[in-house]
Amino acid sequence: MKTEGTENSKSASEMPDKILGTGSQNVALKREVGLFSSVCLIAGIMIGSGIFMSPEWVLYYMGSPGASLLIWAAGGVLSMLGGLCYVELGTTIKESGGNYIYLLRNFGPLPAFLYMYTTLILTGPSKTAANALSFAKYVAAPFYEGCAPPQVVVKCVAAICILVVTAINCFNVKLATGTQNVFTAAKLLALFLILVGGVVVLIRGQTMNLQNAFQDTAVGFGPVGLAFYQALWAYDGWNMLNNVTEEVKRPQKTLPRAILIAIPVVTFLYVMVNVSYFAVMTTNEFLKSNAPAVTWGSKILGTWMWLIPVSVAMSTFGTINGTTFAAGRVWHVAAREGHLPDIFSMVHVQRLTPFPPLIIKAFLALCMIIPGDFVSIVNYCSFMTWLVIGVSTAGLLKIKIIEPKHPTSYKVPIIVPVILLIASVYLVLAPIIDKPQIEYLYAVLCILSGIFLYFPLIHFKCHPKFLSKITLHLQLFLQVIPTAKNID
Incomplete structure (x- = not known):
């Protein structure tokens, strides 16, 4: 913690030069993330397992193809509004850490600590574990034709995936961003393949599945909210670039440009991929399919359908890599602010990567590699995500009202954060009001349990x-040193 951090820094300053290098007071994370890598980071995190697993559940809650497509389009619009708000937050508060640092600067240490605590022990590792298990299932499936892969095989492959991604991110920033760029390109090509296949089917006149597109549409406060949860799970990651602001080249220009490129591209692909799904499959086929993309591939690609499992595996691997790169920085910043032991704020003396948070994140994700209910995980994590987004958006409104002339190169009209805040409140309350479930109580209790750690350890x-x-x-063993902020 901060008090001990001073002692730690003094002790570290007495370490041999071969470990400390030229002096920790001048060491900072490098600005190596350019515009292309920023776009790939956002799009690469957003496009994960969601677009391959969520569509059937959006259809399940909405009841019709037309309403489902509206949900997917609305999810993209909402993500775009959120992205614009986070650009202003990122260019006003020029520090890495995303939601954590925005809560800290706007509302103080307690809300920031509770967010960090919840992300550290639960939502972050659970998302990584869920994506790793999805990756493992698709990788193992070709070796077990006609039956499901054994759980021990799936778990081992998932564990290897997490370890490989951690090693990549520990090695250096360029390798991590380069890997992200390659896998983002691959997953974009995969979605484009599905898009083109659907367009060909429609051109040939196979439009019967899209006739009476809004028949049997479900209406209600709760079903729409749950459908949004599933769609927005696929859009999750649009705000991840803000976690690494201090490593982005010229963030004042790169942040808005990356958001304005990545989110519209992903939204277009998501809507068109769902159009392709509906063009090929009937509503009943869609709902009975455990993997719509695979069912689509079996109908359209024939002997080439193996491309779909490979695409899903590459997609989830890229998402795990991107979230690992971004999430490790949140813990790094939290430790720098005194909310975690100082060891988590340090970087490797030569590679300048945050070794300690990356390693502990991998360990926690490995511990959470257990079979789970995909829908419950999505609903639980979405509840937590939009609760935090709502509070961060309230922080932006606070800045705009109290300091209307705050220095920043980018400002959104105040109506944009107002809409986002209303949407966040709706997404948090709708499922609870319509159909209360125990998982939401667990979410609230998990957040509040952090109070019992905050007061003795932090306050x-x-x-x-x-x-x-x-x-x-640990400094000697891991060869890590403290860092300075990089907010020039």
């Missing part, structure tokens, strides 16, 4: 005395 600074010694030994 009253009751730190174990042995922590400084452990930090020093």
Whole structure:
């Protein structure tokens, strides 16, 4: 923690030059993420397992293809509004950390700590584990034709995936962003393949599945909210670039450009891919399919349908890589602010990557590789995500009202964060009001449980005395050093 961080820094300054290098006071994460890599980071995180697994559940809740397509389009519009708000937040508060740093600067340490605590122990690792398991299932499937792969095989492949991604991100930033660029290009090509296949089917006159597109549409406060949860799970990641603001080249220009390129492209692809799904499959076929993309591939690609599992595997791998790159920075910033042990704020002396948070994130994700209900995970994580987005958006409104002339190169009309805040409140409350479930109570209890750690450890600074010694030994073992902020 901060009090012990001073002792740790002094101890670190006495370490050998071969470990410390030229001096930790001048060490910072490098600005190596350009516009292309920024676009690939956003799009690469957004396009994961969601577009291959969520469409059937959007249809399930909405009841008709037409209403489902409206939900997918509305999800893209909402993500775009959110992206614009986060551009202003990122160019006003020029620090990495995303939601964590915005909560800290606008509402103080307690909300920021609760967000960091919840992300650290639950939502972050669970998302990584869920994506890793999806990756493993598609990788293992070709070796077990006619039956489901054994769980032990799936878990082992998922664990290997997490370890490989962690190694890539620990090696250096360029390798991590380069990997992201390659896998983003691959997944874009995969979605484009599905899009083109659907267009060909429609051109040939196979439009019967899209006739009476709004028949049997479900209406109600709750079903629409749950359908949004499923669609927005696929859009999740539009705000991840804000986690690495200090590593983005010329963030004042790159942030808005990356958002304005990535989100519209992903929205167009998502809507058109769903059009392709509906053109090929009837509503009943869609709902009975556990993997709409695979069913689509079996109908259209024939012997080439193996391209779909490969595409899904590459898509999920790219998402895991992107979220690992971005999420590790949140813990790095939280430690720098005193909300985690100082070891998490340090970077490798030569590679300048945040070793400690990346390693602990991998460990927690490995612990959470267990079979789970995809829908429950999505609803749980979406509830938490939009609760935090709503509070961060309220922080932007606070800035715009209290400091209307705050210095920034980019400002959105105040109506944009107002709409986003209303949408966030709706997405948090709609499922609870319509159909209360125990998972939402667990979510609230998980957040509130962080209070029991905050007051003794952060507010009253009751730190174990042995922590400084452990930090020093970990510094020597991992060859890491403290860093300075990079907000020029």
